Amino acid sequence: MPELYSELERLAGSDMYPFHMPGHKRNLESTPLKGAFRCDITEIDGFDNLHDENGIILEAEKRANMLYGADETFFLVNGSTCGVCSAVSASVPAGGRILAARGSHKSFYHAAYLRQIDIEYLPVKMIDKYGIYDGYTSEDVEKALERIEKGSVSAVFITSPTYEGRCSDIEGIAKVCHRAGIALIVDAAHGAHFGFDERLPKSAVQCGADLVIHSVHKTLPSMTQTALLHVQGELIDRGRLKRFLRIYQSSSPSYVLMASIDLCMKEMGEHGKEFAQKLIRYRKMLEDDLSGSRKIRVAPLNELEDPAKALIYLQTQYMTGQQLYDILREEYHLQLEMAGERYVLAIISGWDLENGIVRLIKAVLDIDKRMNLYSHEDDGKLGAKETAPRNISDIENALPKTAMKISEAWDEEKEAVSLPEAEGRISGEFITLYPPGIPLIVPGEIFDRKLIDEIGKYLDYGMNLQGVLTEERSGEKVIINGREILCVRQR
Amino acid sequence: MPELYSELERLAGSDMYPFHMPGHKRNLESTPLKGAFRCDITEIDGFDNLHDENGIILEAEKRANMLYGADETFFLVNGSTCGVCSAVSASVPAGGRILAARGSHKSFYHAAYLRQIDIEYLPVKMIDKYGIYDGYTSEDVEKALERIEKGSVSAVFITSPTYEGRCSDIEGIAKVCHRAGIALIVDAAHGAHFGFDERLPKSAVQCGADLVIHSVHKTLPSMTQTALLHVQGELIDRGRLKRFLRIYQSSSPSYVLMASIDLCMKEMGEHGKEFAQKLIRYRKMLEDDLSGSRKIRVAPLNELEDPAKALIYLQTQYMTGQQLYDILREEYHLQLEMAGERYVLAIISGWDLENGIVRLIKAVLDIDKRMNLYSHEDDGKLGAKETAPRNISDIENALPKTAMKISEAWDEEKEAVSLPEAEGRISGEFITLYPPGIPLIVPGEIFDRKLIDEIGKYLDYGMNLQGVLTEERSGEKVIINGREILCVRQR
Numbered sequence: 014m015p016e017l018y019s020e021l022e023r024l025a026g027s028d029m030y031p032f033h034m035p036g037h038k039r040n041l042e043s044t045p046l047k048g049a050f051r052c053d054i055t056e057i058d059g060f061d062n063l064h065d066e067n068g069i070i071l072e073a074e075k076r077a078n079m080l081y082g083a084d085e086t087f088f089l090v091n092g093s094t095c096g097v098c099s100a101v102s103a104s105v106p107a108g109g110r111i112l113a114a115r116g117s118h119k120s121f122y123h124a125a126y127l128r129q130i131d132i133e134y135l136p137v138k139m140i141d142k143y144g145i146y147d148g149y150t151s152e153d154v155e156k157a158l159e160r161i162e163k164g165s166v167s168a169v170f171i172t173s174p175t176y177e178g179r180c181s182d183i184e185g186i187a188k189v190c191h192r193a194g195i196a197l198i199v200d201a202a203h204g205a206h207f208g209f210d211e212r213l214p215k216s217a218v219q220c221g222a223d224l225v226i227h228s229v230h231k232t233l234p235s236m237t238q239t240a241l242l243h244v245q246g247e248l249i250d251r252g253r254l255k256r257f258l259r260i261y262q263s264s265s266p267s268y269v270l271m272a273s274i275d276l277c278m279k280e281m282g283e284h285g286k287e288f289a290q291k292l293i294r295y296r297k298m299l300e301d302d303l304s305g306s307r308k309i310r311v312a313p314l315n316e317l318e319d320p321a322k323a324l325i326y327l328q329t330q331y332m333t334g335q336q337l338y339d340i341l342r343e344e345y346h347l348q349l350e351m352a353g354e355r356y357v358l359a360i361i362s363g364w365d366l367e368n369g370i371v372r373l374i375k376a377v378l379d380i381d382k383r384m385n386l387y388s389h390e391d392d393g394k395l396g397a398k399e400t401a402p403r404n405i406s407d408i409e410n411a412l413p414k415t416a417m418k419i420s421e422a423w424d425e426e427k428e429a430v431s432l433p434e435a436e437g438r439i440s441g442e443f444i445t446l447y448p449p450g451i452p453l454i455v456p457g458e459i460f461d462r463k464l465i466d467e468i469g470k471y472l473d474y475g476m477n478l479q480g481v482l483t484e485e486r487s488g489e490k491v492i493i494n495g496r497e498i499l500c501v502r503q504r
Numbered sequence: 505m506p507e508l509y510s511e512l513e514r515l516a517g518s519d520m521y522p523f524h525m526p527g528h529k530r531n532l533e534s535t536p537l538k539g540a541f542r543c544d545i546t547e548i549d550g551f552d553n554l555h556d557e558n559g560i561i562l563e564a565e566k567r568a569n570m571l572y573g574a575d576e577t578f579f580l581v582n583g584s585t586c587g588v589c590s591a592v593s594a595s596v597p598a599g600g601r602i603l604a605a606r607g608s609h610k611s612f613y614h615a616a617y618l619r620q621i622d623i624e625y626l627p628v629k630m631i632d633k634y635g636i637y638d639g640y641t642s643e644d645v646e647k648a649l650e651r652i653e654k655g656s657v658s659a660v661f662i663t664s665p666t667y668e669g670r671c672s673d674i675e676g677i678a679k680v681c682h683r684a685g686i687a688l689i690v691d692a693a694h695g696a697h698f699g700f701d702e703r704l705p706k707s708a709v710q711c712g713a714d715l716v717i718h719s720v721h722k723t724l725p726s727m728t729q730t731a732l733l734h735v736q737g738e739l740i741d742r743g744r745l746k747r748f749l750r751i752y753q754s755s756s757p758s759y760v761l762m763a764s765i766d767l768c769m770k771e772m773g774e775h776g777k778e779f780a781q782k783l784i785r786y787r788k789m790l791e792d793d794l795s796g797s798r799k800i801r802v803a804p805l806n807e808l809e810d811p812a813k814a815l816i817y818l819q820t821q822y823m824t825g826q827q828l829y830d831i832l833r834e835e836y837h838l839q840l841e842m843a844g845e846r847y848v849l850a851i852i853s854g855w856d857l858e859n860g861i862v863r864l865i866k867a868v869l870d871i872d873k874r875m876n877l878y879s880h881e882d883d884g885k886l887g888a889k890e891t892a893p894r895n896i897s898d899i900e901n902a903l904p905k906t907a908m909k910i911s912e913a914w915d916e917e918k919e920a921v922s923l924p925e926a927e928g929r930i931s932g933e934f935i936t937l938y939p940p941g942i943p944l945i946v947p948g949e950i951f952d953r954k955l956i957d958e959i960g961k962y963l964d965y966g967m968n969l970q971g972v973l974t975e976e977r978s979g980e981k982v983i984i985n986g987r988e989i990l991c992v993r994q995r
Contacts, residue, residue, distance in 0.1 A: 018537075027837070028837050029833075029837045029838075029839050030837060030838050030839065030860045030863060030864075031839055031860075032814075032838060032839060032840045032841060032850035032851055032852065032860070032864065033839055033840060033841040033842075033850075033851050034721060034722045034723075034728070034841065034851055035721040035722065035725070035726070035727065035728050036697075036721060036722055036723045036724050036725055036726075036812075036851070036853040036854075036855060037721075037724075037725030037726070037727075037853075037855050038725075038853060038855045038856055038857075038860075040725075040855045040856075040857065041855070046509075046539050046540055046543065046760065046763065046764060046767070047539060048537050048538060048539040048540060049537055049539060049540035049727065049760060049764075050725075050727065050764075052537065053721075053727050053728050054728070055728060057839050058839070090582075090729065091581075091582045091586075091753065091754045092754030092755065092756045092757075093754075093756070094753070094754045094755050094756070095582075095754065106915065107911070107915050118755070119750075119755065120755060123750075123751040126751070127618050127619075127751065128618075206527075228756070230525060230526040230527060230528075230544075230756065231525045231526065231527055231756075232525075232527045233527050233528075234526070234527055234528030234529075234531075234532055234541075235526070235527075235528070236526065236528075236537075236540065236541065236544050236758060236760060237525070237526050237544050237545070237546060237756050237757070237758045237759060237760070238581065238754045238756055238757060238758040238761070256914075259610075259614075260614040260617070260618065261752070262582065262585070263582045263583030263584075263585045263586065263729045264583065264585050264609070264610065264611060265583045265584070265585070265719070265721065265722075265728050265729055266583075266728070266729060267727060267728045267729040267761070268728060269537065269540060269727060269728070269760075270729070270758070272537065273537060273540075273541075276537070321527075323523075342520075342549065346518070346519050346520045346521060347520075347521050347523060348520050348521065348522055348523060348524055348548050348549070349523045349524060350523060350524040350525065351524075359523035359524075360523055360524050360525055360527070361523065362527035362528075362529060363527075364527060364528050364529045364531045364532070365529055365531075366529075366531065369521045369522075369523070369529075372521055373521075373523060420598070423747075424597065424598050
C-alpha cells in the first residue's frame with residue numbers, strides 16, 4: 014500500500030481534474046504554502062475516510078501502530094485534545110467516576126464536563142525545588158483506589174511524561190489498574206519519542222496502558238495539531254471509542270495534517286533511533302557544558318527523565334525565570350518554550366541543529382557570567398524580584414470540598430462575588446495558577462478561607478492566575494483585578 | 505497589524521532559534537510540504553493564542569469579520585463540525601430543546617447527544633425530482649414553533665444552502681425566531697461565498713441569523729478543516745460560546761490552518777468580487793453549453809440557487825448517477841464531488857480553470873451523445889439499473905415516535921435484533937440513507953412496521969444505508985447484510 018503523502022503527490026501530478034472540495038482546486042501558486050495546498054483534498058475515490066477507514070488511511074495507521082505496538086492506532090487531526098476527550102468519554106460511562114491527577118490537561122476537565130463525570134483526585138505531588146508536578150508510583154494509585162468505594166471508578170487518568178519531563182511508573186500503575194479491572198489512560202502527549210532508544214524511557218504502550226495519547230508535533234516532526242491514539246487490551250469498547258473520535262473531530266479532516274503524520278511515522282521508522290541518539294547527545298551537551306555555570310543549571314536526567322525537556326533553573330534570587338526567558342529571547346534571539354517562577358523550559362528534539370544547542374549553551378554561560386559580576390547588587394536588568402511564598406503542595410493536598418459536579422456548576426447561572434466574601438460559596442469557574450497549571454478550584458467546589466487567602470496572596474504578588482474565561486470579549490469575565498470571582502448564583 | 509501569514513514568514517526568515525514545539529523545528533526541507541512546516545509554530549511571543557486572542561489572531565478575525573459584517577468572527581481549525589457543536593451547545597441549555605431539520609449534519613446530532621438536547625423536527629421537505637432536501641420558508645418555521653409548547657425551544661437550526669445548493673428564507677426565518685425571542689443558527693458551511701456579488705444569494709449574516717457557520721475550504725480557497733463562526737445580536741451568551749469553542753478545538757491549533765484562513769480572507773477582500781464573477785460565468789457556461797444535451801441536464805439556478813453546485817441530472821432510466829460519476833472519472837479523468845441516485849454533483853469555484861469547465865462540458869455532451877445511440881438497448885456500461893421506488897417524503901413526514909433522548913439511548917446497552925422482529929423496539933443507533941443523508945431513525949426512536957418495511961426495501965435494492973457505526977473494527981457493528989440492527993437492550 015503506498016504512503017498517503019506520495020499518493021497525494023501522484024494525484025497532484027496527474028490530469029485528474031477536481032470538481033470537488035476544497036474550493037482552491039489545488040490551484041494556489043502564489044505562496045510558500047502552495048506545497049500544502051497541492052496536497053489538500055477531500056474524501057475522493059482512492060483516498061479513504063478517516064472516520065470509516067479501510068484503505069490508504071487505515072494502512073497508514075497500521076504503519077504507525079507497528080512503531081508503537083498497540084492493538085490499534087488512530088490518526089488525530091484535532092490534537093491530543095480530541096484524543097483525551099475520546100479516551101475519557103469511551104472508558105467512563107456518562108455520569109460515572111474517574112481517578113485522576115489534579116494537574117491534568119484542560120481537555121480532561123472538558124470531557125468530565127461534557128460527560129457529567131465525577132473526578133476523584135490523586136494526592137497532588139510536587140517537586141518543590143522546581144515548583145512542578147511530580148510523577149506517581151503504583152502505590153500512590155493503589156492507595157487512592159483503596160479509599161474510593163469499590164467498583165465506582167471506571168478508569169485512571171495519568172499524565173506521563175509531564176510537560177516538564179517527569180515520568181510516572183506506568184508499568185506498575187497499569188498492573189494496579191488491571192488488578193482492579195479498570196482501564197488506565199495515559200496522556201503521553203509529550204512522550205511520543207519514548208521507546209525509540211534504550212536510553213529513553215519506555216513508551217506508555219510498552220508499559221501496558223489501555224489508552225495512550227501521543228502528540229506527534231511536540232517532540233516528533235509532524236505538524237502542529239496532529240496526534241495519535243493507541244488502544245490495546247479488552248477493557249475498552251472499540252465501538253464507543255470510534256464514536257467519540259468521530260464526535261470530537263472534523264468531518265472534513267485535513268489530508269495535509271494526515272499526510273504529515275504519515276511522513277513523520279515514515280521518518281521515525283527509518284531514522285527514529287538516529288534522531289533519538291541525536292536528542293540524547295544534545296541533551297548531554299547541555300548538561301555537560303553548563304555544569305560549570307554557577308547560578309544557572311540544567312535539571313539532571315535522574316530528576317526529569319525526558320531528555321527532550323531541558324529545565325534550566327536559577328540557583329539565585331537575583332533573577333526570575335521570566336527575566337531569563339526575556340533576556341534569552343531579546344538579546345540572544347533564542348525563543349524558549351516557557352518560563353516558570355525560577356526556571357525556563359527548552360524543548361529539544363532530534364531535528365535541532367547542533368549550532369542551535371551551541372548558541373543556547375553560550376548564551377546561558379554568558380548570562381551566568383554577567384550575573385556573577387552583579388550578584389550582590391540589583392542592576393535592574395538582571396535584578397531581583399521578590400516572589401510569593403509558594404506552598405502549592407499544602408494547598409492542594411487539602412483540595413476544596415465538592416458541592417456539585419463540574420457539569421452542574423459550570424452550567425449554572427453565576428454572579429460576581431467579591432473575593433473576601435466568597436467563603437462558603439460554590440465556584441462557577443476554574444481558577445488556575447500558571448505555571449504549573451494547577452486548578453486551585455474547579456466549578457462546583459466550595460471556597461474556604463484558606464483558599465481565599467492563598468488566591469489573595471497570589472494576586473498581591475502579580476502571579477499568573479487565570480479563570481478559564483477572563484478576556485474582555487467573553488461574557489463570563491473573571492474580574493481578577495477587581496478581586497471578584499464568579500460563583501454559582503444563590504436562590 | 506501585519507497579516508498572520510506574513511509574520512510567520514518573517515519569523516521563518518529571522519535568526520530566532522526555536523527551543524519550543526513543534527519538534528520538527530521548522531527544519532524539514534525534504535518534501536513539498538516544507539512551505540507549511542516553515543510556517544508551523546506554537547503559541548510563542550508575538551503570535552497570540554486562538555483560545556484567548558488579543559493580538560495578531562484577533563486582528564485576523566476582525567479582518568474576516570469585516571467581509572461578513574457580524575458582531576464577532578472566530579477562526580475554526582476543527583472545521584464547521586466544531587462550529588456547529590459550539591453554536592448548538594452555547595444556545596441551548598443542557599437538557600434543553602431545539603427545532604431543526606431532520607437532515608442536519610451529524611455534528612448537530614452529536615451536539616444534541618453530548619448536551620442531552622431534545623430535538624423537535626421541522627417537517628421533511630424534499631424536491632422529489634432530484635431526491636434532495638428542499639429549503640424552508642418562514643411559514644414552515646412559524647407553524648412548527650406554534651405546535652411546540654411555548655418557551656420550550658431555545659433555538660432553531662437550519663442548513664442553508666444545502667449540500668446540493670438549495671436555500672431557505674433565512675431573512676424571514678430570522679424574523680420569526682426573533683419574534684419568539686429565540687436564536688437562529690444557520691449551518692451555512694457551503695455558503696461562505698454568498699454575498700460577494702449581487703447575483704449571489706445574501707449571506708446568512710446579512711439575513712440576520714444569530715450564529716452562522718461558514719466552511720472556508722468548501723467554496724473558498726482555504727485549507728480543508730478550516731471554518732468561521734460568526735455571532736451577532738444579543739441572544740447568544742458570548743462567554744458560553746467561547747467556552748465551547750475551547751472545548752471542541754485543539755489546545756494546539758495549527759498556525760498553518762489559521763494562516764490559510766487569513767490568506768483566504770485577504771484573497772476575498774482583494775479579489776472576492778472577481779472570483780464570484782468567475783464562478784457565475786463558469787456556472788452559466790455549464791448551463792448554456794449543456795442546454796443542447798438530451799438526457800443529461802444541469803438543474804437551473806431558479807431551482808438550486810447556489811451557482812457553486814452544478815447538479816447534473818439524468819433524464820433517462822438508462823443510467824444511474826453512480827454510473828455517470830464512474831464514467832466521468834475513469835474515462836474523462838474528471839473527479840466529481842458525489843453521485844446521487846439520478847445525478848452527480850460538481851463543485852465549481854472562482855479558482856477553477858476555464859479549461860476544466862470546458863472538459864466537463866465536452867465530456868457530458870459526449871456521454872449524452874453515446875447514450876442517445878444506445879438509448880433503447882442495455883449495453884452494460886451505459887445500461888439501466890432498476891432502482892428502488894423512493895418515497896422518502898412520505899416516510900419522513902411520519903417520523904418514528906420517540907421513546908428516549910438520543911443521549912439516553914445511544915449510551916444504553918444494546919443487542920442485535922433481526923430486522924423483522926424489531927417492531928416496537930427502541931433503536932440504539934442511527935440508520936441513515938445516503939444520499940441525501942437522512943437519518944431514517946435515530947437512537948431513542950421506536951421501529952414501526954412501515955419503517956421496517958422501508959429499510960427492508962432499501963436493503964433489497966442495495967442502496968447505501970448506513971448505521972453510524974458499521975465497520976468491522978468497531979465493536980458496535982450494525983450487521984446490515986445480516987438484516988440485524990442494534991436496539992436498546994430490554995431488561
